[in-house]
Amino acid sequence: MADLNNDTIAAIATPPGQGGIGIIRISGAGSFAVGQLIFVRAGKGENAGKKFGENYQPKARRLYFGYIVDMEGRELDEVLISFMPAPYTYTCEDVVEINAHGGVVPLGNILKLINGMGVRLAEPGEFTKRAYLNGRIDLLQAESVMAVINARSAKGLYSSMQGLKGSLSRELSQLGEALLGLLAAIAADADFPLDDLQPVDYCRLQERVERLRETGVLLRRRGARGRILQEGLKTVIAGKPNVGKSSLYNLLLNEDRAIVTAVPGTTRDLLTDFINLRGIPLRLMDTAGLRRYGDAVEQIGMEYSRRAIDSGDLILFMVDLAYGIDREDIWVYENLPRGKGQALIVIGNKIDRPRLVTSEALSSFFPEEEVVEISAMTGAGMEDLEEAIVRQTFSGEVGGAEEALVLAARQALILDELVSSLDDAAAALADGYPLDVVAIDLQQAYAKLQNLFGKELPGDLLDHIFRNFCIGK
Numbered sequence: 001m002a003d004l005n006n007d008t009i010a011a012i013a014t015p016p017g018q019g020g021i022g023i024i025r026i027s028g029a030g031s032f033a034v035g036q037l038i039f040v041r042a043g044k045g046e047n048a049g050k051k052f053g054e055n056y057q058p059k060a061r062r063l064y065f066g067y068i069v070d071m072e073g074r075e076l077d078e079v080l081i082s083f084m085p086a087p088y089t090y091t092c093e094d095v096v097e098i099n100a101h102g103g104v105v106p107l108g109n110i111l112k113l114i115n116g117m118g119v120r121l122a123e124p125g126e127f128t129k130r131a132y133l134n135g136r137i138d139l140l141q142a143e144s145v146m147a148v149i150n151a152r153s154a155k156g157l158y159s160s161m162q163g164l165k166g167s168l169s170r171e172l173s174q175l176g177e178a179l180l181g182l183l184a185a186i187a188a189d190a191d192f193p194l195d196d197l198q199p200v201d202y203c204r205l206q207e208r209v210e211r212l213r214e215t216g217v218l219l220r221r222r223g224a225r226g227r228i229l230q231e232g233l234k235t236v237i238a239g240k241p242n243v244g245k246s247s248l249y250n251l252l253l254n255e256d257r258a259i260v261t262a263v264p265g266t267t268r269d270l271l272t273d274f275i276n277l278r279g280i281p282l283r284l285m286d287t288a289g290l291r292r293y294g295d296a297v298e299q300i301g302m303e304y305s306r307r308a309i310d311s312g313d314l315i316l317f318m319v320d321l322a323y324g325i326d327r328e329d330i331w332v333y334e335n336l337p338r339g340k341g342q343a344l345i346v347i348g349n350k351i352d353r354p355r356l357v358t359s360e361a362l363s364s365f366f367p368e369e370e371v372v373e374i375s376a377m378t379g380a381g382m383e384d385l386e387e388a389i390v391r392q393t394f395s396g397e398v399g400g401a402e403e404a405l406v407l408a409a410r411q412a413l414i415l416d417e418l419v420s421s422l423d424d425a426a427a428a429l430a431d432g433y434p435l436d437v438v439a440i441d442l443q444q445a446y447a448k449l450q451n452l453f454g455k456e457l458p459g460d461l462l463d464h465i466f467r468n469f470c471i472g473k
Ligand SMILES: Nc1nc2c(ncn2[C@@H]2O[C@H](COP(=O)(O)OP(=O)(O)OP(=O)(O)O)[C@@H](O)[C@H]2O)c(=O)[nH]1
Pocket: 240, 241, 242, 243, 244, 245, 246, 247, 248, 259, 260, 261, 262, 263, 264, 265, 266, 267, 268, 287, 288, 289, 290, 349, 350, 351, 352, 353, 374, 375, 376, 377, 378
């Protein structure tokens, strides 16, 4: 790895395109020198038209108004510039920030000028990577930076902010300390095996491992909830043709996105869109109606439907109460994937029309399921449906009332491994294995925790993590 102290980097920190303001950030030991070379002050004071230099240093963290000038003294843009000395900066290094006009050309020209002075263009996430390598934040916090940027809902943002502030790190540190405590108790027992004055209390040990396991499982559940907040709950409207799926899709979206006709088999392609339903982001999908026999195009559409339904978190299974429930409906229902933790709501549609199926009959068809009645045409019953969705989303498998935890994919994976090491430890204890076997599982769990914080991670994995960041962050 390059010597960080000599390696000065720069990037445009604002999104590409046009905007009122565009920010260029320079970080590293050379940043002040570069900032001083390219900036002249504006205004009417005695320093107007002057560059900062040996005898005239900028004050720390103050905004100065002036111009960026190139080597020939040409003014490239009118800017505000600030000089922020290490270590109290984002990267813990000397940082210069230039607030220029947010156009592609002015920002590009300034960056080119800086680059020409030997400053390297920053890789994606490199500023945050430096904050991590310089010890200002741990890896969990660094990953939360991206979660904050990618937040799709107020709840998701709140949860990501907890990660950024280090609340998750603190919770995991406590888990780590408890693990170390356990390991120490076991080690002490191994050192004095014959000292029966104070043998390790096996039951007590079991209790402690169980408590740790529960903590891990809870974290994992909260992570599942966080994933929904971040990625959206994949919600698939399914049912036989013509029951009103696309009508509901349009109603939830509040716009005529899907084609609705009285002809069965209207929808062929999968449609998908994000909506925010009472603070829960839903990735809503409209699917082609399912039936046993259909033409070639329909068959392909139905294949898409199947795949969408199989990967859904929540299935809205719709029937037409005005038409009645027939064998086709039951065939679709029976072929819905269950058991992978998918939630399901049965929707009886078209209650604005004379109905062939009473509420009692509908419930008795699907005694195990949550049932809601609506009219996708008039909007009747939509409150009930929304409430049912909220209930199904944050109950059971998908997450309890606990606070959500937005985890990066890497973190969720490691958390899974951590829980399974704790599972192994609990099982080993239950089966009466010797304590050194239990200790191996606990050590493994502890190693996973360390990985979460970014300790003992190979450098290329670290590069991989930060590569998913945006440029300039
Ligand atoms: N009266 C009434 N008609 C409805 C209601 N919902 C949908 N419809 C009508 O039912 C027909 C089918 O609606 P769609 O939304 O296209 O049904 P679909 O399930 O998407 O159908 P496919 O795409 O063919 O699978 C259209 O004529 C709609 O206007 C409702 O609540 N009440």
